Amino acid sequence: MILKIDNLHKRFGGIKAIDDVSFTVNEGEIIAVVGPNGAGKTTLLNLISGFIKPDKGKILFKGRDITGMSPSKIAELGIARTFQIPRPLHKLPTIFNIVIPLLSPRVKRLTGGVGDELVRAIDILEEVGFERDSDYIRKPAGLLPHGYLKRIELARALALRPEILLLDELLSGLSRPEVTSILPLLTRLKDRGFTIIMVEHRVRDVSAIADRMIVLNEGVKIMEGTPEEVMTNEKVIEIYVGRRGELA
Amino acid sequence: MAKGRERIERLDRGIRARTRDMYALMSYAEIIYLIGPRIIPPILLLVFPLIISDPYWLLVMSYAAFYGVASISWDILGGFTGLVSFGHALFIGFGGYSAAILNAWYGVPIYLSIPLGALIGAGLGTLVFAPCLRTKGAYFSLASLVAPLVMIGVIYASAEILGGEEGIYGMANPFNDVQWYYIFTITLLVSFLVIRKVVYGKFGLILQAIRDNEPAVKASGINVVKYKLITLFISGVFASFVGALQAHRLAFVGPTFFNLLHSVSIIAMSTLGGIATIVGPALGAYILVILTEYLRILQDVRMLLYAIILIILLIFRPEGLFRYLERIYNTFERKVVEE
Amino acid sequence: MYEALVIILIYGTVLGFTLALVAIGLSLIYGVARIINFAHGAFFAISAYSLYYFFVSIKLNLILSIFFSLVITALVGGALYRIALDRIRGMELNEMIVTLACAIATIEILREIFAPAPLGVPTFIPGQIYIGTYIVEMQRVLIVITSVISLILLWLFIKKTKYGIAMRAVAQDEDAAMLMGINPEFMSMLAMMVSAILAGFAGIIIAPTQTVALENAWYALLNGIAIVILGGLGSLWGSLVAAFIIGYAEVAVATFLSSHLKTVIALIAILVVLVIKPSGIFGKHRELEERV
Numbered sequence: 089m090i091l092k093i094d095n096l097h098k099r100f101g102g103i104k105a106i107d108d109v110s111f112t113v114n115e116g117e118i119i120a121v122v123g124p125n126g127a128g129k130t131t132l133l134n135l136i137s138g139f140i141k142p143d144k145g146k147i148l149f150k151g152r153d154i155t156g157m158s159p160s161k162i163a164e165l166g167i168a169r170t171f172q173i174p175r176p177l178h179k180l181p182t183i184f185n186i187v188i189p190l191l192s193p194r195v196k197r198l199t200g201g202v203g204d205e206l207v208r209a210i211d212i213l214e215e216v217g218f219e220r221d222s223d224y225i226r227k228p229a230g231l232l233p234h235g236y237l238k239r240i241e242l243a244r245a246l247a248l249r250p251e252i253l254l255l256d257e258l259l260s261g262l263s264r265p266e267v268t269s270i271l272p273l274l275t276r277l278k279d280r281g282f283t284i285i286m287v288e289h290r291v292r293d294v295s296a297i298a299d300r301m302i303v304l305n306e307g308v309k310i311m312e313g314t315p316e317e318v319m320t321n322e323k324v325i326e327i328y329v330g331r332r333g334e335l336a
Numbered sequence: 337m338a339k340g341r342e343r344i345e346r347l348d349r350g351i352r353a354r355t356r357d358m359y360a361l362m363s364y365a366e367i368i369y370l371i372g373p374r375i376i377p378p379i380l381l382l383v384f385p386l387i388i389s390d391p392y393w394l395l396v397m398s399y400a401a402f403y404g405v406a407s408i409s410w411d412i413l414g415g416f417t418g419l420v421s422f423g424h425a426l427f428i429g430f431g432g433y434s435a436a437i438l439n440a441w442y443g444v445p446i447y448l449s450i451p452l453g454a455l456i457g458a459g460l461g462t463l464v465f466a467p468c469l470r471t472k473g474a475y476f477s478l479a480s481l482v483a484p485l486v487m488i489g490v491i492y493a494s495a496e497i498l499g500g501e502e503g504i505y506g507m508a509n510p511f512n513d514v515q516w517y518y519i520f521t522i523t524l525l526v527s528f529l530v531i532r533k534v535v536y537g538k539f540g541l542i543l544q545a546i547r548d549n550e551p552a553v554k555a556s557g558i559n560v561v562k563y564k565l566i567t568l569f570i571s572g573v574f575a576s577f578v579g580a581l582q583a584h585r586l587a588f589v590g591p592t593f594f595n596l597l598h599s600v601s602i603i604a605m606s607t608l609g610g611i612a613t614i615v616g617p618a619l620g621a622y623i624l625v626i627l628t629e630y631l632r633i634l635q636d637v638r639m640l641l642y643a644i645i646l647i648i649l650l651i652f653r654p655e656g657l658f659r660y661l662e663r664i665y666n667t668f669e670r671k672v673v674e675e
Numbered sequence: 676m677y678e679a680l681v682i683i684l685i686y687g688t689v690l691g692f693t694l695a696l697v698a699i700g701l702s703l704i705y706g707v708a709r710i711i712n713f714a715h716g717a718f719f720a721i722s723a724y725s726l727y728y729f730f731v732s733i734k735l736n737l738i739l740s741i742f743f744s745l746v747i748t749a750l751v752g753g754a755l756y757r758i759a760l761d762r763i764r765g766m767e768l769n770e771m772i773v774t775l776a777c778a779i780a781t782i783e784i785l786r787e788i789f790a791p792a793p794l795g796v797p798t799f800i801p802g803q804i805y806i807g808t809y810i811v812e813m814q815r816v817l818i819v820i821t822s823v824i825s826l827i828l829l830w831l832f833i834k835k836t837k838y839g840i841a842m843r844a845v846a847q848d849e850d851a852a853m854l855m856g857i858n859p860e861f862m863s864m865l866a867m868m869v870s871a872i873l874a875g876f877a878g879i880i881i882a883p884t885q886t887v888a889l890e891n892a893w894y895a896l897l898n899g900i901a902i903v904i905l906g907g908l909g910s911l912w913g914s915l916v917a918a919f920i921i922g923y924a925e926v927a928v929a930t931f932l933s934s935h936l937k938t939v940i941a942l943i944a945i946l947v948v949l950v951i952k953p954s955g956i957f958g959k960h961r962e963l964e965e966r967v
């Protein structure tokens with residue numbers, strides 16, 4: 089067990105964004121968190137990555153209480169995240185977006201500070217699907233198309249050499265071919281030992297690679313189980329009713 | 337043998353085409369083109385007292401250098417990190433008072449009171465602003481406007497301790513006008529080199545990233561508050577240093593050191609010269625100081641002038657003078673003979 | 676000691692109401708247009724100097740003087756928005772610098788028109804009343820009464836009138852308001868004018884109890900900033916409560932220590948709030964927990 093979420097609560101004014109959610113994550117697993125709009129998925133990731141503080145509840149990473157720590161501290165410990173709406177460093181060239189995490193204390197500690205950041209940044213960009221010699225690497229990141237911004241998000245998280253990857257709707261807004269090119273990458277990452285928690289809106293995309301699924305609705309954890317169990321569950325179908333297309 | 341046709345080409349073309357990082361220069365024109373703007377201004381500044389020995393103009397140029405350093409130091413905060421200070425005078429005042437107290441009260445010699453004053457001043461200022469660094473930038477700006485105004489009140493209230501309105505005087509001033517001119521000017525040149533080094537290295541890259549998108553930098557495992565604190569301190573050291581110099585030069589320090597006039601001048605100079613360019617703010621400082629000295633009538637309405645300059649600049653041309661000149665300079669042409 | 680407490684209570688209340696008018700204006704324009712208006716203190720000064728001109732220099736009657744002063748202040752507010760801010764909306768940094776520059780320009784122009792020395796304005800109503808054994812000038816009573824009336828009028832304006840409701844809609848969600856056919860630009864300008872009138876009115880009613888001086892503009896701005904941060908950016912109720920906290924604290928400091936140290940309260944309030952609860956005492960999560 090690498091991550092343990094314990095009775096987490098978070099309200100925004102009158103809205104219970106996360107309402108008593110608990111679950112555990114084992115090392116090397118891919119966990120998919122699914123749920124309709126406003127279910128609280130992003131809030132859950134924000135809580136784990138320290139961008140917002142819970143009202144109540146605990147988050148344990150490898151047995152250590154990380155609740156209330158700053159985002160950079162949590163990243164330093166080995167939990168990296170992506171943002172649902174990509175947040176590139178718009179004015180800086182794409183490659184510098186990846187150099188920044190390479191300059192973080194965590195990476196310096198893990199690599200002993202040897203090696204050229206620019207070279208490593210290009211390797212990471214290539215891994216997430218950039219062509220090694222494309223202009224995109226040198227262009228300001230703000231000018232790149234949406235699909236590439238999502239890849240920058242993933243590359244930034246990978247650059248940190250984390251133990252857990254939190255991916256917030258990495259696949260949404262991507263075209264079919266793009267999705268089919270990223271899914272195998274995620275399985276490869278899993279094989280390399282990363283633990284992945286991925287939030288997705290559409291169940292279908294993730295059912296193929298997820299080991300377990302957690303369903304959120306209006307802040308409440310509805311159920312947890314294998315993709316098959318989730319996709320045949322009455323309650324889940326009810327939540328997604330009228331959106332059957334997304335479930336199937 | 338037919339002579340090739342002549343055509344006009346931009347001077348920087350050839351250099352750019354031939355080299356990426358190394359300068360393989362082909363002619364004197366190119367050499368001058370490249371290094372001219374880098375060495376002529378410093379040389380002019382250094383020989384200035386040999387050409388014009390009028391103490392009045394030495395004083396004016398020292399003032400310009402004073403504001404130049406303050407504006408450059410403002411630029412690493414406002415331009416590169418996105419922490420826009422509306423009260424940079426706080427550092428000038430803290431630096432001035434620290435040096436004054438060390439020298440006038442404790443007899444610390446001038447060559448120690450100035451650097452120590454700079455460090456203490458920067459430390460105090462950083463301490464005041466530290467609480468504003470966790471929240472979004474606007475809070476820093478709000479607090480930075482308030483802090484120097486409050487300090488003026490504190491000094492008035494503590495007449496017995498800090499000298500009140502009369503300030504503190506009697507600091508050592510062993511230098512003449514020419515020497516002070518060189519002290520201020522060399523401070524400016526050194527500050528420029530140091531700050532440029534800081535800003536264009538890895539550290540500066542992180543600062544630019546913070547200004548661009550703070551959450552992304554946090555998610556990259558970098559402690560944003562720590563970087564802001566360090567930058568605030570670095571910026572403060574330079575501003576406090578010239579504050580300390582000024583305290584010795586005038587052999588006086590008073591609440592006027594915290595005046596809004598300084599803070600606003602610095603913003604106006606930086607904006608005029610070009611925010612986030614490092615050279616620009618210094619350029620802006622020289623232009624505004626010389627302009628207001630040259631047109632004597634403007635002296636009394638300096639504040640109004642700076643305010644109007646700021647309004648016009650921000651509404652119509654946010655690019656700044658430095659970038660503008662750079663663009664013009666890059667279009668210098670020469671005749672080349674086509675083969 | 677007892678005496679000091681009564682003084683703090685009386686003068687603090689009067690100051691609290693004046694500061695409330697100033698700060699609520701600042702909060703209003705932030706809430707509606709997300710503009711941090713550094714020129715807010717200038718409104719305070721413009722109306723006070725206008726009052727001096729109409730009431731003392733050309734000896735117009737009081738009501739007309741106040742009316743014209745408020746009209747001038749509102750027009751300056753509207754002009755500030757239309758001429759300067761309209762073009763740079765959304766660029767927070769530029770907005771802040773431009774409003775600061777406008778404040779300085781206004782104050783320097785006032786300095787050129789009027790003498791730099793402080794000016795005096797006679798009281799609006801003479802006389803005094805006794806609270807127990809303490810003498811309180813009628814002018815201060817008038818400050819409290821008119822402030823209460825202005826705040827009620829503001830409340831009615833925001834809650835009941837078409838424009839007030841539209842303004843609140845813009846404050847809550849600019850895009851949604853636009854879909855409902857509300858023009859956010861116009862509403863922002865209107866909010867700027869209302870906010871200018873509030874600060875201006877504070878400048879007018881307090882003028883007879885102190886001198887009309889340029890420094891007052893910065894004093895008003897400084898306190899406005901502290902109150903708005905203490906109360907939570909954009910929260911009108913927060914500003915109201917915070918105004919009294921700052922008001923009482925400042926009078927206490929002026930009574931026990933020195934009147935020069937009054938402003939220290941403002942800075943301390945800002946720093947303490949930012950350390951303990953950055954969203955302010957009444958601030959909502961929204962303001963600080965940026966959506967990520």
Ligand SMILES: Nc1ncnc2c1ncn2[C@@H]1O[C@H](COP(=O)(O)OP(=O)(O)OP(=O)(O)O)[C@@H](O)[C@H]1O
Nearest residue numbers: 100105124125126127128129130131961964965966
């Ligand atoms: N910073 C915030 N302030 C106020 N309310 C918020 C904030 N962040 C989220 N919420 C609210 O909390 C609820 C859960 O939002 P969240 O973003 O976690 O949903 P989600 O499952 O990620 O949805 P989506 O599929 O649209 O991304 C929503 O009602 C949202 O409006």
Ligand SMILES: [Mg+2]
Nearest residue numbers: 129130131172
């Ligand atoms: Mg989401």
